[in-house]
Amino acid sequence: GRPPAAMERAVVRCVPSEPKLSLRFVLPDGSARHMQRDQAEPLGRALARIATNAAKGHGKAGKKSKKARAEGGAEGEAAVPAVRLFSRDGAAVAEEVPNAAAWEDGAVLHIGDARYRVERNPPALTELRLPRSLLAGFPVCPKVSAEFATPQHCLFRWFREQRPAGGGDAAGEAWVETAAAERVFTPSNALVGLRLKLRCTPGDGEQRYGPAREVESSGPVEAGPGACTFDARHLYTKKVCGHGSVRAVSYNILADTYAQTEFSRTVLYPYCAPYALEIDYRQNLLKKELAGYSADLICLQEVDKSVFVDSLAPALDAFGLEGLFRIKEKQHEGLATFYRRDKFSLLSQHDIAFSEALLSEPLHKELCEQLAKYPLVQEKVLQRSSVLQVSVLQSTTDPSKKLCVANTHLYWHPKGGNIRLIQIAVAMSHIKHVACDLYPNIPVIFCGDFNSTPSSGTYSFISSGGIAEDHEDWVSNGEEEGCSMSLSHPFKLLSACGEPAYTNYVGGFHGCLDYIFIDKNALEVEQVIPLPSHEEITTHQALPSVSHPSDHIALICDLKWK
Numbered sequence: 001g002r003p004p005a006a007m008e009r010a011v012v013r014c015v016p017s018e019p020k021l022s023l024r025f026v027l028p029d030g031s032a033r034h035m036q037r038d039q040a041e042p043l044g045r046a047l048a049r050i051a052t053n054a055a056k057g058h059g060k061a062g063k064k065s066k067k068a069r070a071e072g073g074a075e076g077e078a079a080v081p082a083v084r085l086f087s088r089d090g091a092a093v094a095e096e097v098p099n100a101a102a103w104e105d106g107a108v109l110h111i112g113d114a115r116y117r118v119e120r121n122p123p124a125l126t127e128l129r130l131p132r133s134l135l136a137g138f139p140v141c142p143k144v145s146a147e148f149a150t151p152q153h154c155l156f157r158w159f160r161e162q163r164p165a166g167g168g169d170a171a172g173e174a175w176v177e178t179a180a181a182e183r184v185f186t187p188s189n190a191l192v193g194l195r196l197k198l199r200c201t202p203g204d205g206e207q208r209y210g211p212a213r214e215v216e217s218s219g220p221v222e223a224g225p226g227a228c229t230f231d232a233r234h235l236y237t238k239k240v241c242g243h244g245s246v247r248a249v250s251y252n253i254l255a256d257t258y259a260q261t262e263f264s265r266t267v268l269y270p271y272c273a274p275y276a277l278e279i280d281y282r283q284n285l286l287k288k289e290l291a292g293y294s295a296d297l298i299c300l301q302e303v304d305k306s307v308f309v310d311s312l313a314p315a316l317d318a319f320g321l322e323g324l325f326r327i328k329e330k331q332h333e334g335l336a337t338f339y340r341r342d343k344f345s346l347l348s349q350h351d352i353a354f355s356e357a358l359l360s361e362p363l364h365k366e367l368c369e370q371l372a373k374y375p376l377v378q379e380k381v382l383q384r385s386s387v388l389q390v391s392v393l394q395s396t397t398d399p400s401k402k403l404c405v406a407n408t409h410l411y412w413h414p415k416g417g418n419i420r421l422i423q424i425a426v427a428m429s430h431i432k433h434v435a436c437d438l439y440p441n442i443p444v445i446f447c448g449d450f451n452s453t454p455s456s457g458t459y460s461f462i463s464s465g466g467i468a469e470d471h472e473d474w475v476s477n478g479e480e481e482g483c484s485m486s487l488s489h490p491f492k493l494l495s496a497c498g499e500p501a502y503t504n505y506v507g508g509f510h511g512c513l514d515y516i517f518i519d520k521n522a523l524e525v526e527q528v529i530p531l532p533s534h535e536e537i538t539t540h541q542a543l544p545s546v547s548h549p550s551d552h553i554a555l556i557c558d559l560k561w562k
Contacts, residue, residue, distance in 0.1 A: 010116035012103045014039060021099050027054055028114050043085060043102040044095025051083040054111050081112030123149030123202035123210035130198060130217045131311065133280035135224040136189045138288045141315035142198055142215070144183070149202035149210060151183060151317065158185045159197040161220075183318045191221045228285060229532040229548040233556065234292040236529045241296070241558050243343065243397050245526055248297040248496070250447035250516045251554035252409065252504075253286055254544060255302035255333035269551070271507060271541040283307065285549035287315045293529075293556055295321070298338040299389075299407035299447035299516075308336050326351045328385040335389040335407050343396055344403070350390040350434050354426045355382045363429055367485075371422060374483035381422045384411050388427050390434055392442070401561060404435040408448040410458070417476030418483055420451060420458045421467065428462070428489035436490065443522035444491060445559070446515075449552065453511050454499040462493055462517055492520040496557045497528050504552045505543045516555050522562055529556035 010025040020036040023046075027033060033053055037046045085093045088106040105120040127145035134140055144151040158181070162174035175197050178185070187196065201212040241247050256279040258264060265274060275281055290298060290312075298321065303312065305327055313323040322341050327334035339346070358364050358371070358381065371378045388408045395401035408427060411419045427446075435444050452458035457473030466488040475482035496516045503514040518525070531553055537543060543551045 007108070007115050007117045010109050010118050011122060012118055012120045014100055014103065014120060021103065023050075023103070025109070025111075025116050027111070037099050039100035040098050042096045043093055043099060046099055046102075047083045047085060047095070050109075050111065051080050054083070055080045082110070083112075084110045085118075086110070121148045123147070123154075123204045123208055125149070125154075125200060125202045125210070125213045128198070128200055128213050128215045129310070130196065130215055131280065131283065132218055133278075133284055134187060134196060134217055134219070134221045135281075135284045136187050136192050136221050137224040138186065138284045139291060139315070140185045140187065140196065141287060141311075141318050142183070142200070143310055143314040144200060146202045149204045151314075153203040153205035154183070155201040155203060155209070155212075156181055156183050156185075157199040159199070160187075160191055161194040161196075163194065184315075187221045189223070192223050193220050195220050225285075225546045227547060228289070229536050229545075230289040230292065230554070232532065232536075233529050233554075236527070237293045237295075237556065240294045240340070241526075243395075245558050245560045246297060246343075246403070246445075246523075247293065247295045247556065247558050248299070248445055248447065248516050249290070249293055249295045249554055249556050250299045250301075250407075250449075250514055251290075252301040252449040252514060252550060252552035253303060253307075254282070254550040254552065256282075256304045256307065257332050258302070259544070268506060268508075269542075269544060272544050273546055276544060276546040279304075279307065282544065282549040283311050285547075287311070289549065289554065290316060291319045293554070295338075295556070296340040296343050297393075297405060297445065297447075298336075299405070300336040300338075301407070301409040301449045302333050303336040304333050306332075308334075312336065322346070324349065324389065324391055326387050326389040328387050329353055329356075330385050335387060335409060337389055337391050337405060337407050339391070339393055339405070344393040345396055347392040347394050347402065348438075350392070350430070350438075351387060352390075352426075352430055353385065353387045354423045355384060355386075357430065358382070358422075358426055361430075363433055364426055367422070367425055367429070367487075370485045371483070376481045377418060377422070377483040380416075380419055380481075384419065384423070386411055386423055388430060390431065392434065392439055402439055402442040404431065404439065404442050404444045406431050406444065406446040406448075408446075408450070410449070410451045412451050415477040417452070417457055417473035418481070420456075421461065421471075421473055421487070422483075424450070424458050424461060425487045425489075428487075428491070432490060443519040443561075444493070444517075445519070445523070446493065446517040447555075449504075449514050451513050453513065454495075459495075459515075461487060461489075462515075463495065465489055465491065465493075493517040494520045494525075496525045496559065497555045500531055500553075500555075501534075502553075503531075503555060505537050506551045507542050510542075514552060514555055516557055518559055523559045524562055526558040526560045529558075531555075 014021040023035045086108045107118040109116040129143040158178045159175040196217045199214045202210040308325045321338040323338045391405045393403045457471045461467040469484040469486045474484045496518045502510040
């Protein structure tokens, strides 16, 4: 026989959730074969099918040389090749072994004289995408989805377009490899005007690699805005804090759903350059801002579903953070909580929609009965789609350390103080259920956009543990839509970042609406990262701006266990 050439590949895909196993290989005459066989079928039946399948290929005249036809016998009379499967140790695999067990990685398939090495479930890319907009000085984070592989173990090679020689027209199709070989690439100013290309090879961390895929950027790298409001803050957050500490961030990132309306462009944010309201532009700023905080916990509000799936989750994943998303019913945006993978693992999730929980959970029966006395208020509360995201995390280094991380975005209307009081009452009861009943005495961190200033009933209720039935916020929308009850909760909560002059700064309003509330008994504040200066915030009149991606400002603090 002839000396064996480099062995061909026979790619087998076999997963428990699918009844069939698939097999792909290329016959010596260059024709590709793709077969589906039952996983439980005996190997012998599959091999017989491969033999007749291979013979079919040989019968086609014109596909083969005269010599091959002479060897194969008369025209059209296809010789059925001998087909066998040998395990890695060289023994023939018995014909009664089921397919699922027979086709192991590294086995060798013989079809006549041809030899194929079996690759079972090799790493493969299912999606490789670059963001639509690339800015010099801002991280480019590809979206990588893979099967039998993890983005952490894939290989990345970044290329840039060749500049046309002699100032000619558009750049040709020539690509120059850059020095970058990381998952995240930050283009320099030298690359402005050039497109990028990424070549990614999927890997599984066990030294197995699959076929590479390439993706080119849809447009060139553009010039970035220069200094941003968060640059100075990054000086405080260059490194991830130690294992005894937790860096928490709370940030309303301004949903695209609200930023791009005609009303937003002309009435709410007329001072903001229209391009700076576009989602691709703001995402560039946001990803750089969040990555630079080196946070352990990030609670975001107003997160568009597509922004989470296609942009934030892949980008923050590359920086070591795992993301959880909870949509608001009937809307396109919701809440996201990210936690640092090497510091925390997720024990459980306890998300609720306030209106639904109020109606269906026995926990809120008493409140529900009280609310029923005020049908107008009740109707408003039940119309709202506000949600509460609650995640229980456990420290990876000290399993006795657990955290209850809550995240919410309360009703926005300036006169909706009474509605917010009901929402926060439901939230506190639910958090009590998680942090007192399900996981007795675990510390609480409650982040969010509470749409409540420090002088509000909601802030006072969270901080003091109670609210009187004669508080003015019960009649925030007038007596006829008023209600009144006394509420309490058992926690000792403190606003970790204090009461800044404002966390939201738009043309017609500025005020403190966002907080990171922490459990005073278990946690203390190590440092609060200063907010941008008033001068920085007002450089472009108000927020958002070309140098700040939202109308809110991120709160950041380092906490430590007491």
